[in-house]
Amino acid sequence: MFKEIIKPALILFIICAVVTGALAYVNGVTEPIIAENNRLAEQESLKEVFPGADGFLDAKSAEELTAQGFAVTERISKVYEAQKNGETIGYVVSAISSGYGGSIHLFVGISKEASITGVSLVSHNETPGLGSKGAEPAFKDQYLGKIPEKEFTVVKTAAKADYEIQAISGATTTSKGVTNGVKDAVALVRSMAGGI
């Protein structure tokens, strides 16, 4: 009875325990390093879309912002306050919109005056060579510095107005996806900065 069932089970248990112990040790050593990596990566992404800031406050979630009565849509994920010398000079909105190959995760940097300081595609599943061009400056720099009087709209020809964004040829859906995210981010910041 012992040999048949208990012994194998016991040995298996001991092996499991040893392995788990080893993992707990490795985890203990690497956890702080991983956390720091994540923090640095986040800071880098935030700075990329808001170069003028020297610090960012911890993000507020979409729920918190809705509770405060701001213009939150379902594309909004969270918002970081961008600061310089301790003063809030703008926001970075984390938005998730649908593209061609799935979700596009955006960081949109917007100053308090509602002008766009930067757009970056943090992660996406768009077609390499086509929709992936949405992450390139040729496309996303179109948003920079704009304070459009109307909502951003995607057009297929050259943009004639401030609020027109020219689509990537062959990747209209991606272009619309990015624009939708930026659009919602702008609307949100406008409501947060006092309805400008």
Place this chain on the structure above:
Amino acid sequence: MAEKKNSKLSIFLNGIIKENPTFRLLLGNCPSLAITTLAKNGVGMGAAATFVLVGSNIVISLIRKITPDKVRIPVFITVIAGFTTIVQLLLAAFLPELNKQLGIYIPLIVVNCIIFARAEMFAQKNPPVDSFIDGLGMGTGFTIAITIIGSVREILGSGTWMGIPVTVNLFEPATFFILPPGGFMIMGLLIALFNKLFSEKKSKTAKESESGCNGGCPGCSKAMHGGEAS
């Protein structure tokens, strides 16, 4: 003495050509197709898998005499999963870029048939040093294979190699090759090429490999069957 040395070398070389896990044994196909969009991914994944393979081969070989046959499979799983998790954590801490590129395929190393098959076919029956060498050979063979696949796909699909522009400034690369269908196609063509180059009298090998997972997968699952006295 010379004989022993020879056999150690032959164990190592076995994994590179004669029983190359990717091109011959046809094991570990999931990552071979999924992450080989860049040559450097091939190197990274290969290195990670080799780490797990070597580690688990050694440990399983070390405890082979005290592992009861009945619980052999759960023990393999636990050890392999342990090493996989260690690799996961190390990559996340020290090579976050690579970690992001390889994504869920890192934890999926635990179900990579190669590791399981070697544990069952070799490590369970051989001393630790030999198992170490076998792991190293198989891992190296795997790494070479997927780096080749990755290189072909990267050059054809992006015009670069290891990030260095190769043909990208000469003509427009064919994106097809870094998309899923391209992966299937390149792998199929490369296996055919490998067969052509290294298959002496082997119309037999071709027939065997029709089952797709040959001695590899069904072999190790047959073992699972027998192992779990049911």
Place this chain on the structure above:
Amino acid sequence: MKELFAILIGAMFVENFVLSKFLGICPFLGVSKKTSTALGMSGAVTFVLVLSQAVTWLTNEYLLEPRGLEYLQTIAFILVIAALVQFVETVLKKMMPALYKALGVYLPLITTNCAVLGSALIFVERDYTFIQSVVFGLAAGLGFTMALILFSGIRERMEACDIPEAFKGMPITLIAASLVSVTFMGFAGLIIK
């Protein structure tokens, strides 16, 4: 409700597990020679997928996450899956011995099927709810089934063809898979509004 439908269609067509995510390749290439085995295998995989999504989700939610043990996900999930497969095997042996025999060695293989562990890792990554995870697993299984059945039909046809020596077996199968994968790419633009 709509988002569940989106997950279902998404995992079946747009990100078909086999043809797009490369999960579940081994059995796909190995088993898909006859339509009847293909059907049996994919049925078993789908069943295990749904069960494993449920159990691994619960394990993660109540055992691992509350204690900050996320690093044990890989090992916990795979052990759960192995146990489930063993359970399914035992049940099949008692209740459907014919199917058990037909599946033969491919049943324990489900444990090392990338699709099963892969689905679990994905629900963690995407932070799905319980229902979403299970639907996702179901969709993955159905997508796997679709790909397998389609492919077995193609392979049955291929048997009658004259194939060059070096291409026999795996290579020609992969090239055929490549073409099927291209057709599935056509679904990529499917957006559920």
